Amino acid sequence: MSLENLKAALPDYAKDIRLNLGSLATEPALSEEQRAGAFVVSALASRNAAVTEAIIAEFAPRLSPEALNAAKAAASIMAMNNVYYRFTHLVGGDYPAMPAKLRMNVMAKPGVDKATFELWSLAVSAINGCGMCMESHERAVRQHGMTAEQVQAAVRIAAVVHAVAATLDAERTAAPMLAAA
Numbered sequence: 001m002s003l004e005n006l007k008a009a010l011p012d013y014a015k016d017i018r019l020n021l022g023s024l025a026t027e028p029a030l031s032e033e034q035r036a037g038a039f040v041v042s043a044l045a046s047r048n049a050a051v052t053e054a055i056i057a058e059f060a061p062r063l064s065p066e067a068l069n070a071a072k073a074a075a076s077i078m079a080m081n082n083v084y085y086r087f088t089h090l091v092g093g094d095y096p097a098m099p100a101k102l103r104m105n106v107m108a109k110p111g112v113d114k115a116t117f118e119l120w121s122l123a124v125s126a127i128n129g130c131g132m133c134m135e136s137h138e139r140a141v142r143q144h145g146m147t148a149e150q151v152q153a154a155v156r157i158a159a160v161v162h163a164v165a166a167t168l169d170a171e172r173t174a175a176p177m178l179a180a181a
Helices: 004-008 012-024 032-046 049-062 067-089 114-128 129-141 148-180
Strands: none
Touching: 004 012, 004 049, 012 129, 032 049, 032 067, 032 114, 032 148, 049 148, 067 114, 067 129, 114 129, 114 148, 129 148
């Protein structure tokens, strides 16, 4: 499936999502690598096979093998970290002071520059809803010199890719019910 097919699969009520998906594919605030990786990590975090297939088909060729691996690593490690750190943040108590005891070695040597990996981690954290992680990664990318516009662009990509996945999931789930009605 291509990006165009993915856009065509969206129902008419999701026209805004379709238009946003198209315009973000050429978002000028990010480099080609940052933009392509933001799409890949967002698709992986959104957990929809059709979205992941289309996004990877469109954007993986724009990444070096190392950058693609780093994007997959960001989605993977943040799937773990977002759950753990959201828990420690929301529950509080002794948990935030306790060592996580979770391996996160990829964050030290991700295969792309640190700012880009942090930006991709921020996009995944936005999808997964971990406030503590979003704050930490936003602070890190800003310390690496990224602008508010770049941060916003990555989070906009995450929001739209997630909306595409949610819309397609809803359509797939609702279709049999609507046909029976």
